[in-house]
Amino acid sequence: xxxxxxxxxxxxxxxxxxxxxxxxxxxxxxxxxxxxxxxxxxxxxxxxxxxxxxxxxxxxxxxxxxxxxxxxxxxxxxxxxxxxxxxxxxxxxxxxxxxxxxxxxxxxxxxxxxxxxxxxxxxxxxxxxxxxxxxxxxxxxxxxxxxxxxxxxxxxxxxxxxxxxxxxxxxxxxxxxxxxxxxxxxxxxxxxxxxxxxxxxxxxxxxxxxxxxxxxxxxxxx
Amino acid sequence: xxxxxxxxxxxxxxxxxxxxxxxxxxxxxxxxxxxxxxxxxxxxxxxxxxxxxxxxxxxxxxxxxxxxxxxxxxxxxxxxxxxxxxxxxxxxxxxxxxxxxxxxxxxxxxxxxxxxxxxxxxxxxxxxxxxxxxxxxxxxxxxxxxxxxxxxxxxxxxxxxxxxxxxxxxxxxxxxxxxxxxxxxxxxxxxxxxxxxxxxxxxxxxxxxxxxxxxxxxxxxx
DNA sequence: CGTCTCCTTGAATTAGATCAATATGTGTGG
DNA sequence: CCACACATATTGATCTAATTCAAGGAGACG
Numbered sequence: 001x002x003x004x005x006x007x008x009x010x011x012x013x014x015x016x017x018x019x020x021x022x023x024x025x026x027x028x029x030x031x032x033x034x035x036x037x038x039x040x041x042x043x044x045x046x047x048x049x050x051x052x053x054x055x056x057x058x059x060x061x062x063x064x065x066x067x068x069x070x071x072x073x074x075x076x077x078x079x080x081x082x083x084x085x086x087x088x089x090x091x092x093x094x095x096x097x098x099x100x101x102x103x104x105x106x107x108x109x110x111x112x113x114x115x116x117x118x119x120x121x122x123x124x125x126x127x128x129x130x131x132x133x134x135x136x137x138x139x140x141x142x143x144x145x146x147x148x149x150x151x152x153x154x155x156x157x158x159x160x161x162x163x164x165x166x167x168x169x170x171x172x173x174x175x176x177x178x179x180x181x182x183x184x185x186x187x188x189x190x191x192x193x194x195x196x197x198x199x200x201x202x203x204x205x206x207x208x209x210x211x212x213x214x215x216x217x218x219x220x221x222x
Numbered sequence: 223x224x225x226x227x228x229x230x231x232x233x234x235x236x237x238x239x240x241x242x243x244x245x246x247x248x249x250x251x252x253x254x255x256x257x258x259x260x261x262x263x264x265x266x267x268x269x270x271x272x273x274x275x276x277x278x279x280x281x282x283x284x285x286x287x288x289x290x291x292x293x294x295x296x297x298x299x300x301x302x303x304x305x306x307x308x309x310x311x312x313x314x315x316x317x318x319x320x321x322x323x324x325x326x327x328x329x330x331x332x333x334x335x336x337x338x339x340x341x342x343x344x345x346x347x348x349x350x351x352x353x354x355x356x357x358x359x360x361x362x363x364x365x366x367x368x369x370x371x372x373x374x375x376x377x378x379x380x381x382x383x384x385x386x387x388x389x390x391x392x393x394x395x396x397x398x399x400x401x402x403x404x405x406x407x408x409x410x411x412x413x414x415x416x417x418x419x420x421x422x423x424x425x426x427x428x429x430x431x432x433x434x435x436x437x438x439x440x441x442x443x444x
Numbered sequence: 445c446g447t448c449t450c451c452t453t454g455a456a457t458t459a460g461a462t463c464a465a466t467a468t469g470t471g472t473g474g
Numbered sequence: 475c476c477a478c479a480c481a482t483a484t485t486g487a488t489c490t491a492a493t494t495c496a497a498g499g500a501g502a503c504g
Contacts, residue, residue, distance in 0.1 A: 063362045066444045071362045086351030091358070128350045129308030135357035136313070140285045140293045142364040143404030147460070174483065182365030187460055189484055206469080206483065222288045369492070396451065406493055411452055428451060428501085 030105040035059075035096035042083070043093040050104040052083040057100020058171040061092040062179065072180040074134065075172060077161055081127065097172045142182045145221070150181040151191045152217040155201070155209060168209040252327040257281075257318035264305070265315040272326040274305040279322020280393040283314040284401065294402040296356065297394060299383055303349065319394045364404045367443070372403040373413045374439040377423070377431060390431040 032055070035041055041052065041059060052059075059076040073092055076082045085091055141153055154177065158168045170177070178185045192209070195201045200217060202210040211217065254277070257263055263274065263281060274281075281298040295314055298304045307313055363375055376399065380390045392399070400407045414431070417423045422439060424432040433439065 063358065065362065065366050069366050071365045073358055073361065086348065086355055091355060125347045125350065126308065128347065128354055132350055132354045132357060133308055133313060135354060135361060136285065136295055138361050139295060139357060139364055140287065142361055143293045144287050144291045173481095184461055185483080186462080186485085190460090193484070395449095407451080408453085408494080409492055412492090415452070 030103050032101060032103055034099070034101050036099045037096055039096045041094040041096060041102065042090050044090055046090045046093075048083070048085045048088060048090045050083060050106045051081060052094070052102040052104050053081045054078050055101040055103060058097040059094055059100060059102065060097050060172065060176060060180075061094045063092055070179045071182070072176060073138070074131075075176075075180070077171075084124065084128065084131070097176060147181075147183055147187050147191050148195075149220050150183060151177075151188065151195070152220040154181060155211065156214075156217055158209075159211060159214075166211040166214065168211065170207045170209060174206075252325050254323060254325055256321070256323050258321045259318055261318045263316040263318060263324065264312050266312055268312045268315075270305070270307045270310060270312045272305060272328045273303060274316070274324040274326050275303045276300050277323040277325060280319040281316055281322060281324065282319050282394065282398060282402075283316045285314055292401045293404070294398060295360070296353075297398075297402070299393075306346065306349065306353070319398060367403075369403075369405055369409050369413045370417075371442050372405060373399075373410065373417070374442040376403060377433065378436075378439055380431075381433060381436075388433040388436065390433065392429045392431060396428075 030050070033041075033052075035057075042048070042050075044064070054076050056078055059080075059082060060072050061074050061076070061082060062070050062072045064070050074082070075097065082094060083090075141150055145153065155168055158170065159165060162168060172180075174185045174188050177183075178188045181188070183191075192201070192203060196203050198216075200211075200213045202212055204210065252272070255263075255274075257279075264270070266286070276298050278300055281302075281304060282294050283296050283298070283304060284292050284294045286292050296304070297319065304316060305312075363372055367375065377390055380392065381387060384390060394402075396407045396410050399405075400410045403410070405413075414423070414425060418425050420438075422433075422435045424434055426432065
């Protein structure tokens with residue numbers, strides 16, 4: 001249960017919905033794949049032949065520096081789509097953060113997205129734009145934010161993407177958070193502890209955060 | 223000569239070439255506009271009604287933090303296209319770094335890009351993907367790079383985009399470089415000075431850099 | 445030749461990293 | 475259920491890279 005990449009291989013069909021976009025929903029079908037935590041879905045340099053939709057669990061995409069340090073680009077929660085890249089090979093790698101199920105939509109042959117049908121192109125275009133916007137915000141945070149600003153923005157982002165507005169369930173480790181925010185694990189831990197001491201948040205367990213004073217977090221950034 | 227935004231208003235025609243893309247060239251026509259250094263082309267929140275191609279000079283796009291700190295997203299050199307955004311209003315602002323001429327292609331009415339013709343959509347899709355890739359690399363640099371790594375990557379990027387492989391003309395100020403790399407002006411200056419002392423680069427003037435040992439710069443990152 | 449802006453350099457400070465030591469889980473097998 | 479091992483987190487004590495504060499220089503331009 002802890003090592004092999006299970007491939008259910010059950011050919012299913014699912015709506016490729018992307019609720020954060022205004023574009024029409026597109027239905028794609030493809031095999032359902034299961035991955036377990038820390039397992040590679042695709043690696044940098046792999047041929048980019050599928051797009052993926054997260055059904056359950058969480059996925060991260062990341063890049064590596066030569067010295068082994070890692071920058072996480074994004075976390076994908078159930079409903080999110082990832083695996084999109086402009087070139088025939090992946091520039092990012094994708095890994096399961098927790099046990100997860102994804103649907104893979106395999107591109108036919110070596111065609112690129114821009115050779116797909118028109119409706120698809122428009123849909124993917126919107127998606128790419130949304131990614132771009134997110135990436136730019138990430139740049140702003142990485143380039144100019146203090147540790148507290150980064151953590152605050154991260155907590156608010158996770159809260160907005162989750163169900164409850166003040167209860168954040170962190171599916172990823174402190175190391176993942178650190179690599180997403182360009183910090184070290186110790187700084188992440190210390191900053192969270194400090195916020196708890198200040199009464200801004202509560203940490204009932206390591207993976208659960210309660211936003212006690214959302215306003216304070218919001219004020220840190222804008 | 224130093225304040226007004228001259229608008230030549232001469233309706234011209236020019237190839238919208240994007241040499242870093244493999245997609246077909248698209249010809250657009252629009253008014254030719256001239257901007258002088260430090261002048262706003264569009265601001266965050268402005269209605270996004272045009273795309274722009276740089277004819278001469280350099281443009282920067284940037285975001286601001288509430289405390290006034292700035293993150294420069296990209297520099298656009300002659301031939302580059304910018305001004306593209308997913309939403310009806312700009313999330314970035316664009317300013318002339320030096321005196322520059324841009325061609326504006328005005329979108330007709332309130333239509334979005336995805337309502338344009340198909341060829342255009344494919345073209346813009348490729349462009350958006352290229353932007354995304356660049357933004358992700360920028361994130362890696364901002365999140366995980368040391369000052370020296372950032373400066374080295376920047377110099378190599380500028381060298382690759384310029385004409386001569388070892389002579390880099392910097393059209394922007396040290397402050398601009400700092401805001402692009404998430405550093406302070408002093409750190410940029412010190413790092414460049416140190417590289418000159420090490421014999422890695424030469425600085426004949428403040429705006430000109432000669433790469434004496436390209437290899438050393440390359441080794442800093444990957 | 446003075447003024448203004450941009451750049452460089454130095455000294456002091458600090459936020460965050462690094463190094464090191466617990467602590468808190470979390471799962472396993474007895 | 476407990477005892478152990480192993481993962482992951484927290485906390486503390488330094489250290490350091492980069493920032494901040496503070497002068498000076500070097501060009502550009504009238």
